[in-house]
Amino acid sequence: MDSANYVARLNEYAQKERLELKYEEVGYVGPDHIRTFTLKAVVNGKPYPEGVGKNKKEAKQSAAKNALISLLDETSVSTGSVAEVSSPQIQVKTNYMCWLNEYGQSNRLMIRAVEKITPGPNNLSQYCRFVVGDKEFPAAYGKTKKEAREEAARLVHHEILGNETLDTGDDRDSGTSSLPYEEVVSDTSNRAKRLSLQSEDSMLTETNFIGLVNYHCQKTRSTCTFVEEKRSGPSHNPLFSYKLLINNVPYSVGEGKSVKDAKQNAARLALSALKERSDWDSKVPVAGFDDCTQAKQSPPTSTLDSGHTKSGLVVSATSESIVFMDSSNPPKHQVISPVVKPKIKIAAIFPNVRESSKEDMVNFKPNQRGNLQSVKSPTQTVSRFATDYESIEQLDKGAFGRVFKAKRKLEGKYYAVKIVRYKEKTLEEVKVLSELNHCNIVRYHSCWLEDTAYHWDASTDSSSSSQSSIDLSTKYLYIQMELCEIKTLRFWIDEKNIQNPKKSLRDSRRREESVDIMVQMVSGVEHIHSEMLIHRDLKPANIMFNRNGTVKIGDFGLVTSEIEDDAENQMERRGYKGTPSYMAPEQKERRLYDRKVDIFALGLIFFELLWNIPTIHEKEKMWADVRNQKFPQLFLHHFSHESQMIKSMLCGKPEERPEASKIKTDLEQHKRLLAELKTKQLDSKTTPN
Numbered sequence: 001m002d003s004a005n006y007v008a009r010l011n012e013y014a015q016k017e018r019l020e021l022k023y024e025e026v027g028y029v030g031p032d033h034i035r036t037f038t039l040k041a042v043v044n045g046k047p048y049p050e051g052v053g054k055n056k057k058e059a060k061q062s063a064a065k066n067a068l069i070s071l072l073d074e075t076s077v078s079t080g081s082v083a084e085v086s087s088p089q090i091q092v093k094t095n096y097m098c099w100l101n102e103y104g105q106s107n108r109l110m111i112r113a114v115e116k117i118t119p120g121p122n123n124l125s126q127y128c129r130f131v132v133g134d135k136e137f138p139a140a141y142g143k144t145k146k147e148a149r150e151e152a153a154r155l156v157h158h159e160i161l162g163n164e165t166l167d168t169g170d171d172r173d174s175g176t177s178s179l180p181y182e183e184v185v186s187d188t189s190n191r192a193k194r195l196s197l198q199s200e201d202s203m204l205t206e207t208n209f210i211g212l213v214n215y216h217c218q219k220t221r222s223t224c225t226f227v228e229e230k231r232s233g234p235s236h237n238p239l240f241s242y243k244l245l246i247n248n249v250p251y252s253v254g255e256g257k258s259v260k261d262a263k264q265n266a267a268r269l270a271l272s273a274l275k276e277r278s279d280w281d282s283k284v285p286v287a288g289f290d291d292c293t294q295a296k297q298s299p300p301t302s303t304l305d306s307g308h309t310k311s312g313l314v315v316s317a318t319s320e321s322i323v324f325m326d327s328s329n330p331p332k333h334q335v336i337s338p339v340v341k342p343k344i345k346i347a348a349i350f351p352n353v354r355e356s357s358k359e360d361m362v363n364f365k366p367n368q369r370g371n372l373q374s375v376k377s378p379t380q381t382v383s384r385f386a387t388d389y390e391s392i393e394q395l396d397k398g399a400f401g402r403v404f405k406a407k408r409k410l411e412g413k414y415y416a417v418k419i420v421r422y423k424e425k426t427l428e429e430v431k432v433l434s435e436l437n438h439c440n441i442v443r444y445h446s447c448w449l450e451d452t453a454y455h456w457d458a459s460t461d462s463s464s465s466s467q468s469s470i471d472l473s474t475k476y477l478y479i480q481m482e483l484c485e486i487k488t489l490r491f492w493i494d495e496k497n498i499q500n501p502k503k504s505l506r507d508s509r510r511r512e513e514s515v516d517i518m519v520q521m522v523s524g525v526e527h528i529h530s531e532m533l534i535h536r537d538l539k540p541a542n543i544m545f546n547r548n549g550t551v552k553i554g555d556f557g558l559v560t561s562e563i564e565d566d567a568e569n570q571m572e573r574r575g576y577k578g579t580p581s582y583m584a585p586e587q588k589e590r591r592l593y594d595r596k597v598d599i600f601a602l603g604l605i606f607f608e609l610l611w612n613i614p615t616i617h618e619k620e621k622m623w624a625d626v627r628n629q630k631f632p633q634l635f636l637h638h639f640s641h642e643s644q645m646i647k648s649m650l651c652g653k654p655e656e657r658p659e660a661s662k663i664k665t666d667l668e669q670h671k672r673l674l675a676e677l678k679t680k681q682l683d684s685k686t687t688p689n
Helices: 006-017 056-075 079-086 096-106 145-162 181-188 197-204 209-220 259-274 287-294 384-388 424-434 489-497 501-506 508-530 567-572 596-610 616-627 633-638 640-649 660-686
Strands: 021-029 036-043 051-053 111-117 126-132 140-142 224-232 239-246 254-256 389-398 401-408 413-421 444-450 476-481 543-545 551-553
Touching: 006 021, 006 056, 021 056, 036 056, 051 056, 096 111, 096 126, 096 145, 096 259, 111 145, 126 145, 140 145, 209 224, 209 239, 209 259, 239 259, 254 259, 384 389, 384 444, 389 413, 424 444, 424 476, 489 508, 489 543, 489 596, 508 551, 508 596, 508 660, 596 616, 596 640, 596 660, 633 640, 640 660
Parallel strands: none
Antiparallel strands: 021 036, 036 051, 111 126, 126 140, 224 239, 239 254, 389 401, 401 413, 413 476, 444 476, 543 551
């Protein structure tokens, strides 16, 4: 497959042309372990040729390439751009250090380099590894510090972008992702690569990006300097590379056929990165800055022939730095950055929690779905999370958002607080969970909205009251829920599978604990089904434990109602949603399904609880047989009663699968029999001959 990132290029093209871009999954063929996926790009409602790949990431890249080639063929505006896209031989080497800096700025992550001199492979002595946020990445070696840094940055690039997929994740610990692949790419890599030098050069004639940077730096009282990175190419056709430093923070390298063009490109890339900052609008209240790459007229701060701007800015044509004179007066009304003082939106307080006024609650009425009713409180300028909670500690993070452990000051009790970008679907999940009150379901207590996401300072391993936001138009939903252990059922199974398989068969404790876990899981599912709901994504990674070891079902991101006479609901119940390896056949085939899809998933989990599967490879080999009720002979021998139960749960016809209530009764009876058998065995050992 081409090394070019066509998803990023198509994303950049769509943004430039103001086109609506989305990807649709067409389907897949082949067994679970060797599937071929097909996706297509849809631009402004028009589908383009499908892309095929061994995974969804490859298929998406292929679909993006096909769409991009078709779009450029259709417009035929710039033959240079078409040649750039359609000829994969022309590639631009990625500057991984610049990419890493961009990634850290775009995602508000602290990047720390750990460097030292130590003997390494191939007589290389310069050692470097990066810590991004709170995650450590692999180390690299080089002849010089620069080489080591660049190689270490490349490893970070590979780990982050090489592992992004459209799927819900691998079967081991996959959750439903709220951030699709193209958002990650567009925030990190598409600004570090150019679509083509020709298209950028033509853009420079329309917009003076250096003038825009000058204006921004003057308004924010920042310093900026252009630094030459390198010169390449023959003397008759040189290629210049420059980067822009704003307050000593480097931005992406810009390239051009002249020094001026390279600086313009560097300024354009810097502006693109600055637009992602939460304080962009407040510091630069100029409409043209919101989309500098689309400006059709020269901005009012463009440099005059004399070297002066209308606002009093002096730009030296020979110097590499930009100097500011005392010029325009500061604005009369200072805009407070939302990073410091975010507004608060009051949201839901659920039943069985503290009393609250009606004005504090989200309106959950069906005819006003998604309409958040909030109290306007102009005097509240501090984050509710930062003021109401203490001892804040980050537990987990991912594409879905972040989860913190925090002690609520009022009652001195610890909770888990999940912070996600607000979407109507997320609120639907909270609405559903607010009605579920069962000992085997994660309890959701309350939620509220804020303009910013809480930021935890991983570098000092402590909590911080600072907030950060990527987009001012984005709201963040804070969900207070019951605190569970970090270790999920997936971890429990993997721990058990470390044992020798033969020893595992003799371990009666695993069998007893597995049956007990299943009783609790089925009890929770029974309650979910009694509320006419379907979980749709039951798997070990979504099953948790509280501190007392009680099983808790979580992650209701794909929950849906089961309403027979509702056409919209029936359409929803044909959707290909969930984790493929735990999906029921009718779920995979997009046939109308009901609550019995949860029973099928429970049957697969029950098998995993009992049977030692040492590796992922072993699981992939046997999983198709297990789904078709074909179990290993040793399993049938050692777990004869359980195998009959699992077979009934894995029936191909949903109507033949038992209800959760029936499974619960059978499991409780089996649990009693196992306890009696254990008691008899102990008695026989203690009774003298």
